Structures are given as C-alpha cells and as structure tokens.
Amino acid sequence: MRAPFVALVLCAMTAACGNTESATSGDTQLPPQAITVVANTDIAVGEGRLLVAIAESDGSRLGSPADAIAIEVAPADQPELRQRSEGVFTWTIEDVFGLYRAEFVFDRPGIWNVTVVPASGRPLEPTLIQVRDDTVAPGVGDRAPAVATPTAVTGVLEEITTDPEPDKRFYELSLDQASKSGATTVAVFSTPAFCRTATCGPMLDQVKVLAPAYPEVNFVHVEIYSGFNEPGFVPDGDHLAPAVGATGWNLPSEPWVFVIDEAGVISHRFEGVMDPAELVAALS
Amino acid sequence: MRRSVGSFVLLGVAVSLASCSDEALLSSAAPIEPLITTTAAVAPATQEPTPTSTAAATPTTLAADGEPPRVASQQTVGVVIAVDGDLSEIRAFSLLLSDGAVIELAPQAGLLFDEGPLSHVRDHLVSGAPIAVAFHVEAGVAIATKVGDAQ
Numbered sequence: 001m002r003a004p005f006v007a008l009v010l011c012a013m014t015a016a017c018g019n020t021e022s023a024t025s026g027d028t029q030l031p032p033q034a035i036t037v038v039a040n041t042d043i044a045v046g047e048g049r050l051l052v053a054i055a056e057s058d059g060s061r062l063g064s065p066a067d068a069i070a071i072e073v074a075p076a077d078q079p080e081l082r083q084r085s086e087g088v089f090t091w092t093i094e095d096v097f098g099l100y101r102a103e104f105v106f107d108r109p110g111i112w113n114v115t116v117v118p119a120s121g122r123p124l125e126p127t128l129i130q131v132r133d134d135t136v137a138p139g140v141g142d143r144a145p146a147v148a149t150p151t152a153v154t155g156v157l158e159e160i161t162t163d164p165e166p167d168k169r170f171y172e173l174s175l176d177q178a179s180k181s182g183a184t185t186v187a188v189f190s191t192p193a194f195c196r197t198a199t200c201g202p203m204l205d206q207v208k209v210l211a212p213a214y215p216e217v218n219f220v221h222v223e224i225y226s227g228f229n230e231p232g233f234v235p236d237g238d239h240l241a242p243a244v245g246a247t248g249w250n251l252p253s254e255p256w257v258f259v260i261d262e263a264g265v266i267s268h269r270f271e272g273v274m275d276p277a278e279l280v281a282a283l284s
Numbered sequence: 285m286r287r288s289v290g291s292f293v294l295l296g297v298a299v300s301l302a303s304c305s306d307e308a309l310l311s312s313a314a315p316i317e318p319l320i321t322t323t324a325a326v327a328p329a330t331q332e333p334t335p336t337s338t339a340a341a342t343p344t345t346l347a348a349d350g351e352p353p354r355v356a357s358q359q360t361v362g363v364v365i366a367v368d369g370d371l372s373e374i375r376a377f378s379l380l381l382s383d384g385a386v387i388e389l390a391p392q393a394g395l396l397f398d399e400g401p402l403s404h405v406r407d408h409l410v411s412g413a414p415i416a417v418a419f420h421v422e423a424g425v426a427i428a429t430k431v432g433d434a435q
Binding site: 035036039041051053055057058059060061072092093097099136191194212224225234235236237240244245246253254272273 | 394
C-alpha cells in the first residue's frame with residue numbers, strides 16, 4: 001500500500017495564527033473564503049523565496065499588481081518569531097493570472113505557518129509548509145553540477161528541444177561547458193511541449209526575450225525529458241533527462257531558472273514562476 | 285544540496301473549509317462517497333496548527349472473497365491544492381471539490397496527465413485551472429485512473 005499522503009493541512013487558526021495587523025497600504029481586501037496556496041516546493045533553511053497564490057474557493061485566482069498584501073511566516077511552534085514581507089505580485093501569464101512572491105530567512109527546519117495579510121480586512125487562514133534542512137535541487141552557493149546537455153553542435157535542434165520557436169543561442173553550449181566557461185550562465189530547465197497550459201513555456205520565453213540584452217552571458221535551455229522524439233516515448237520518471245534526474249541537478253519540479261556565476265557557483269535560482277525583473281536584477 | 289528526494293514533499297495549503305462557499309463551482313462534479321474530508325475536519329480555533337492527514341477513512345469490511353472492497357469508477361472535477369511527489373513520481377495529489385470537500389488521490393502506476401507527464405498537476409496547482417479525474421476506491425484509497433484538463 002502506498003504511504004499515507006499527509007500533505008494537506010487544515011488550519012482554522014484565525015485567532016491563534018492570525019494575530020496580525022494590517023500593515024500594507026491601500027484597501028485590498030480578500031473574501032473570507034479565499035485560500036492560500038504555496039506554489040513552490042523546494043524550501044530549506046536559509047534565504048528562501050516563497051510563491052503564494054490566492055484563490056477563491058472555486059480555485060480561480062485572486063490578486064493583481066494593484067492588490068497589496070503582506071506575507072508572514074513563522075515556525076509553527078514559535079509563532080512569535082514572525083517575519084513579514086510585502087508580497088510582490090508576479091504574473092504567471094501576463095494579464096491572466098499570477099501570484100505573489102516574497103523573500104524570507106528560514107532559520108530552522110520544520111513546519112512553518114504562512115499567512116497572507118491583505119491591506120485591510122482579516123488575514124487569510126494560514127497554511128503550513130515544510131522547511132527542509134537542505135534544498136533538494138542545488139542551492140545558492142552550491143557549485144553547479146557538471147552535467148553535459150545536448151547541443152546544436154552534437155544534435156539537430158528539433159531533436160534536442162520541444163520549444164516550437166527555439167533560439168539557437170540556447171543550444172550552443174552544453175551546461176557543463178557553460179558553467180566552466182568563466183562567464184555567467186543562465187540555465188533554464190523546462191519542457192514547453194509537455195507543459196501546455198501554465199508555466200514552462202512562458203518562463204523560457206521570458207528568458208529568450210531578455211537574452212539579447214546580455215551578449216556576454218551564456219544561455220542554456222535543458223529539456224526535462226530525453227528521448228521525446230522516439231517512438232513510444234512516455235514523459236515519465238524513466239525518461240528524465242540525465243541533467244534533470246538524481247544523477248544531475250535532482251530537480252523536484254519544473255520549470256526552473258538558475259543563474260551560475262563566473263566561478264561556476266549558483267548565485268540565484270527561481271522555481272516555478274519568475275518575474276523578468278528578478279532575472280535582470282540577478283544579472284546586474 | 286541534498287541528493288535524496290524520497291522524503292515527503294509538503295505543499296502547504298490552508299483551506300478555510302469552514303468558510304468555503306457552497307456555490308457549485310464544478311459543474312460536472314460527481315458525488316463522491318467514502319474518502320472525502322469534510323469541513324468537519326477543521327480544527328477548533330484554539331488548537332495549535334498541526335499537519336492533518338486528510339486521508340480517507342479506510343473501510344474495515346472485506347468483500348466476500350476476502351479482498352479489499354472496490355468501489356466502481358467515479359469521476360470528478362476539482363482544483364489541485366496539494367501535490368506529494370516530484371518529477372520522477374507523483375505519489376498523491378489533493379483536489380478541492382465544489383462543496384468544499386477535499387479528496388486525496390493516489391495515481392495508478394504509469395498514469396499520465398492526458399498524454400503528458402503526471403507532474404503537470406503541479407502546474408495546475410500554480411494556475412488553479414480545474415482538472416477532471418476518474419478514479420475508483422480500493423481499500424479506502426482513491427486511485428486515479430485518468431487525469432486531464434477539465435473541459
């Protein structure tokens with residue numbers, strides 16, 4: 001039998017968890033039935049980036065650049081150690097839906113509360129996240145795993161990417177070559193063809209738009225699956241690309257963008273959703 | 285970085301089920317019986333927050349042949365609110381249904397999301413776009429047999 005799934009946490013802690021006050025500007029209010037969804041997975045001790053979506057009870061997303069909210073986090077067993085950051089709205093798909101991001105310092109592993117605090121009105125019911133001892137995927141400060149990836153030099157472009165409009169520049173260097181080149185590298189892990197509705201294609205497209213402004217930077221796109229052109233291909237765990245799986249970057253999810261500095265060390269990482277401004281800041 | 289991904293991946297989701305709207309949000313949601321966490325599971329306001337399993341109650345009766353009971357296939361539509369797993373394996377995911385109930389599903393072996401990777405459920409977690417799921421109940425566990433975009 002499968003191990004019990006203990007992922008969902010119900011926290012009706014309005015009084016105990018919601019000892020917050022409105023501190024954001026504006027008059028943003030959220031319906032009382034709104035729910036909080038933490039959209040990224042790889043959160044560990046240290047500086048962490050949290051992605052928080054706000055949803056109506058029917059799942060439709062709330063929030064916009066005009067809606068100011070704050071996000072609070074605290075260890076579940078020590079709510080007094082609360083941290084607060086303003087949530088920065090980030091479009092997942094421009095003018096369609098988005099979520100809020102905020103940076104925190106998680107100083108201990110374990111279960112933490114995450115609370116969305118609108119500019120006015122009551123905070124939403126808190127949600128719980130698990131903060132790990134260490135990240136699953138390579139973290140900031142880690143050396144970029146030296147894994148070879150297919151290039152247009154070694155293969156036909158259409159056979160190494162599922163991007164319908166590939167930028168050849170993203171396939172000129174293998175990831176290990178790029179990270180050892182002495183130049184900054186932006187690595188995008190995504191699979192546009194197998195992520196049809198939400199985040200993968202837009203994330204790669206965002207980086208492609210920015211790339212011309214950084215001629216000195218290496219850009220590498222890595223597909224999540226290998227063998228996708230072969231008959232009978234199935235996009236499952238058995239077909240994870242070597243660079244993606246446990247012997248490579250060990251990614252727990254996709255898409256990802258990593259920034260690797262001139263020394264081959266990861267300086268920034270973005271899971272799931274990225275505002276182009278974040279990448280611009282990382283490259284400045 | 286840690287090289288193991290075998291440990292439990294928690295995607296925290298606070299669902300204020302007590303205040304969830306009763307409005308029908310899932311037009312094609314079929315009635316689900318034995319494995320749904322209802323709003324009654326919400327903790328009292330003075331209780332410390334603790335991870336709460338929304339696992340379904342496990343039937344204690346066995347079929348005549350001694351095998352665990354199996355409920356005929358059902359279909360539902362819901363919004364993904366939690367995912368347990370990674371790119372190599374999705375072990376389970378949870379759907380929020382129209383009546384505020386939550387159902388947990390374990391995918392059958394080799395299950396895809398339409399013809400794409402099952403890990404695509406995580407994109408639906410981000411986007412909030414509802415998904416359609418066919419499943420049956422086996423020994424108290426909802427086993428997803430088909431997953432795709434809700435029409």
